[in-house]
Amino acid sequence: MTAGRAFPDDPENRLASAVHRVPIRDLHLSDSPRIDGENAEHVRLLAELGAELPPITVQRGSMRVVDGMHRLRAAIANGEQQITVRFFDGDAAESFVLAVRSNVTHGLPLSFAERKIAAVRILATNPDWSDRVIADIAGISARTVAAIRGRAHGGVFAAEVRIGHDGRRRPADAALNWRRIAQFLAENPHASLRQVAAACGVSVSTAKKVRDRLSDPGGDAAAGTARCAAEGHALVRAARPEPIPVARRPQAAEPCARDWPRVLHDLGKDPSLRFSESGRALIRLLHTNFAGALRSGGWDRLIANLPGHQVEVISAAAEDCAELWREFADQLKRRHAAVPNTPAAGDG
Known part of the structure; x- marks a missing residue:
């Protein structure tokens, strides 16, 4: 979420500033936004740091971990009996929102699928929050949130009034x-x-x-x-102006202005990519994604031969793929621009 911008009923307002040392045995597992639980490799890396990690966040009263399960697992792996916590005064729904925010902005990021599932849960408890508010919390686009809201059966996420970042209520x-x-x-x-x-x-x-x-x-x-x-x-x-046809969008013209066949050829010759499994996987993905688009009339041939009854499903799949690549690009840029890695909140 953009720094300095608050959303309605910001859970961070209920986050205590004081820190405490509490017995690990008193803590309970969190309702994590992660589908597959904690990442064992990330736990191992945190355990091997040897430095004191930032406080985890715990819901006061229930003693349920809101944010910091990887740090908790690392402390257990190191034989620690106590851990530093910061208490959160809020209910279960607010705790989940805080957990999602923390795991989007810091530490080991949530996957795109986990962010979409988190957005569904937040919409269920806060249908009157605007698409942009929920998008900023979950780390996805407002368009994706609007699509989730629109696909919901029975209008369960509908609301006559939407609350924006400034807390003002506006008609939907x-x-x-x-x-x-x-x-x-x-x-x-x-x-x-x-x-x-x-x-x-x-x-x-x-x-x-x-x-x-x-x-x-x-x-x-x-x-x-x-x-x-x-x-x-x-x-x-x-x-809400009519969408500009794809052929006229500046965003679509910019990538095609590059000599992508040559770029992909050069990437394939780079030893740092060619001789690593992840590098070869990335090159294969790029080749696959560009193959149809780079051929003359590639999109036209694909579209002309698609069955009409599957257009909606294929369009949704294309949009999700585009969102995944945008997320990959954002993470890549953030990782490249980051200062030397230090432990941070938000490891879920």
């Missing part, structure tokens, strides 16, 4: 909000703008804008209300 459907204001004004024609804003949960400027739109020269209140709703829909469309 701007047109619905405008209609609500119009109805309130029809029932309370002499209400002040501040009264309208307070009753409908909007700003005074929004209340004034709707009231002005309701002023119909012919005195037709119904026509004014309809126009108000129509303009609300127009605002939504303006806020």
Whole structure:
């Protein structure tokens, strides 16, 4: 999450500043966002550091580990009887949010699949949080969160109002909000703008804008209300412009501007990649991903021969693959730019 930006009911506000030494036997396993539990190799590396690790986070009362299971396992491996903790005062749902945030921003990062599953759980307990808030917590894109919300059955993640980073509540459907204001004004024609804003949960400027739109020269209140709703829909469309065709996106043009066949050929000759298993695996992945795109008309031939009834599934798979590669690129850049590794919170 961007530094300095808070999301609604930030769990870190309930994180105690004081640290304590507590017996390891008093602690309980966490409800971890990791699918496969702790990473044994990461535990071994932490155990071999020989330096004191940062405090783990523990939910006060339940003594359940919120963040720091790898550090706890490392302490146990080293024969420690006590460990340094920082207590967290919050419920189970808030503890999970804090665990996800910690494991996205520091330490051994969550996989993309784990982040998506975490987003589903956070949406289930906080459906009124905006897509961008949940995206920043889980370390995925707001578009991915919106897709998860949209695919949910029965509208379980739907909410009329969404809460943003600033804590302000905004309508998920701007047109619905405008209609609500119009109805309130029809029932309370002499209400002040501040009264309208307070009753409908909007700003005074929004209340004034709707009231002005309701002023119909012919005195037709119904026509004014309809126009108000129509303009609300127009605002939504303006806020969400039509997607630019892929061929016109600058992002798509930039990679193709490089001589990727030559780049891939040079990567394949690099001994540091060629003679390591991970390097060869990466080169194979790059060759596979670029093979269809680099051939003349590659995308066109692929699309022309795909069955129509599988388009939605294939499109979703392509989007998830793109998200995974973006995550890989982000992690690679962060790892390259990082200062010499030091133990950090967020090892789950």
